[in-house]
Amino acid sequence: MDAALFLIATAVWGSTWLAIKYQLGVVAPEWSIAYRFALAAVLLAIWCMATGRSLRFSLREHGYLFALGATLFGLNYISVYWAEVYVTSGLVAVVFSLITFMNPIGMRLVFGTPLSVRTLLAATIGVSGVALLFLPELRQASHGGNAGYGVAFAVFGTAVACVGNLVAMRNNKHGIAVFPSTAWGMMYGGLIGAVTALVRGVPWSFDASPAYVLSLAYLALFGSVVAFGAYLTLLKRVGGGPAAFVSVATPVIALTLSTLFEGYRWTWVAGVGVVLAVFGNWLAVVPGRRRAAKVEITARPQP
Numbered sequence: 272m273d274a275a276l277f278l279i280a281t282a283v284w285g286s287t288w289l290a291i292k293y294q295l296g297v298v299a300p301e302w303s304i305a306y307r308f309a310l311a312a313v314l315l316a317i318w319c320m321a322t323g324r325s326l327r328f329s330l331r332e333h334g335y336l337f338a339l340g341a342t343l344f345g346l347n348y349i350s351v352y353w354a355e356v357y358v359t360s361g362l363v364a365v366v367f368s369l370i371t372f373m374n375p376i377g378m379r380l381v382f383g384t385p386l387s388v389r390t391l392l393a394a395t396i397g398v399s400g401v402a403l404l405f406l407p408e409l410r411q412a413s414h415g416g417n418a419g420y421g422v423a424f425a426v427f428g429t430a431v432a433c434v435g436n437l438v439a440m441r442n443n444k445h446g447i448a449v450f451p452s453t454a455w456g457m458m459y460g461g462l463i464g465a466v467t468a469l470v471r472g473v474p475w476s477f478d479a480s481p482a483y484v485l486s487l488a489y490l491a492l493f494g495s496v497v498a499f500g501a502y503l504t505l506l507k508r509v510g511g512g513p514a515a516f517v518s519v520a521t522p523v524i525a526l527t528l529s530t531l532f533e534g535y536r537w538t539w540v541a542g543v544g545v546v547l548a549v550f551g552n553w554l555a556v557v558p559g560r561r562r563a564a565k566v567e568i569t570a571r572p573q574p
Contacts, residue, residue, distance in 0.1 A: 273508055279501040280517050285524025287494040287574040288360035289532060291352060293486035297478040300352035301471065304464030306487055308344050311495035312458035318496070319451050326451045335442055336455040343435030344460025349467060350428025351574055357421030361529030364522045365404055365548050366425035367574075371518050371555045372397055373433040381437050390555055397551025403544030449503055457495060494574060519552040 294303040319326055328336060354363045372394035378384040405422055442452055468475075478484075502517060526545065529535040 273505060276501045276505040276508070277517065280498050280505060281520045281524065283493050283498040283501075284517065284574065285364075285521045286528060287490055287498075288355070288364045288525040289528045290486045290489050290494065291355050291574055292360055292533070293482045294352065294490070295356055296483075297480075298476050298483065299468055299473040300356070301349055301464045301468035301473060302476060303487070304345070304348050304352060305461045305468065306477075307491050307495065308340075308348075308457040308461035308464065310487070310491040312454050312461060314492060314496050315450065315454040315457065319454055324448060324451050326454065328447070328452075328455065332442075332447060333455070335438060335445075335447070336452055337459045339435060339438045339442060339452065340456040340459025340461075341463050342431050342438060344457050345463030345467075347428050347432040347435060348460065348574065349464060350424045350431060354421045354424035354428060357417050357424070359529045359533045359535045361522070361526035361533070361535055362405065363421070363425045364525030364529075364574075365545065366401055366422070367429050367432070368518055368522045368548060368552055369397060369401060369426075370429050370433055370436070371552045373429060374436055375555070377433050377437050378440070382440070393551045393555035395551075396554065397548050400544045400547025400549070400551055404541050404548065406540055406544070407538070450500075453499060490574075516553075519549055522552075523549065 294300070294307075298306075316326060351363060351367070354366075372390070375384070375386055375390045376394075379386040407418075443449070505517075522545075526535070530537070
């Protein structure tokens with residue numbers, strides 16, 4: 272059962288990075304995010320009602336649910352979608368894995384959680400790996416290329432997602448149910464996408480092509496509902512340490528798909544970068560095995 276949950280979360284989230292590519296083009300990223308999370312919120316709300324989970328929260332709690340949606344599903348995903356406009360999906364997935372290091376640092380700053388030397392070492396190795404992987408893009412950016420925008424959007428989105436994780440931890444500490452709060456968070460995230468589009472003056476649009484509609488359905492149902500359900504269930508069963516290995520495996524799948532479908536070209540420097548990034552993630556989550564029962568349950572954001 273645990274292995275099946277791990278495989279579902281890893282396979283789905285590893286493939287959603289590529290699915291996002293099919294959302295780009297005709298429809299602005301902000302509107303695509305609005306569609307995706309509005310649909311996902313409705314599906315998750317229906318499931319909550321069918322399983323007897325209440326969707327009612329106080330006005331104060333809705334304030335925190337809005338903060339959850341704005342960070343974990345709104346601004347975070349807007350940044351991710353824009354990042355994929357400039358760089359391949361696999362590279363964005365690797366940058367996003369840096370949240371494995373950002374989370375402990377954020378927990379230290381906000382909740383006073385101890386920060387181990389091992390975590391700092393893992394972060395140093397992981398960030399070094401990502402820097403090597405993006406070395407060609409960074410060189411291109413220094414000569415006026417647009418790849419630097421992709422790197423900037425990816426890093427910003429990861430930082431915002433980290434804030435969303437901290438909000439999710441706060442909500443969990445105060446007894447706010449995970450699945451109903453996620454449904455509301457997704458609804459608010461979709462609203463943030465629509466409002467951002469309106470503020471930027473982006474006209475409403477929709478792409479009825481099979482590629483767009485099918486990728487939207489996949490991202491809403493599998494990427495936003497099924498994968499989160501599998502991951503959150505895995506967290507409850509095995510704890511945050513072992514479950515965090517999803518973050519290690521996901522970028523590997525994303526890069527493999529990017530190589531097959533986006534024509535990503537490997538170099539030996541990029542290969543070393545991936546090894547360091549994955550090893551840094553692994554080093555960061557391995558200690559969690561011994562204290563899994565003490566780890567707070569949080570929704571780990573993935574596309």
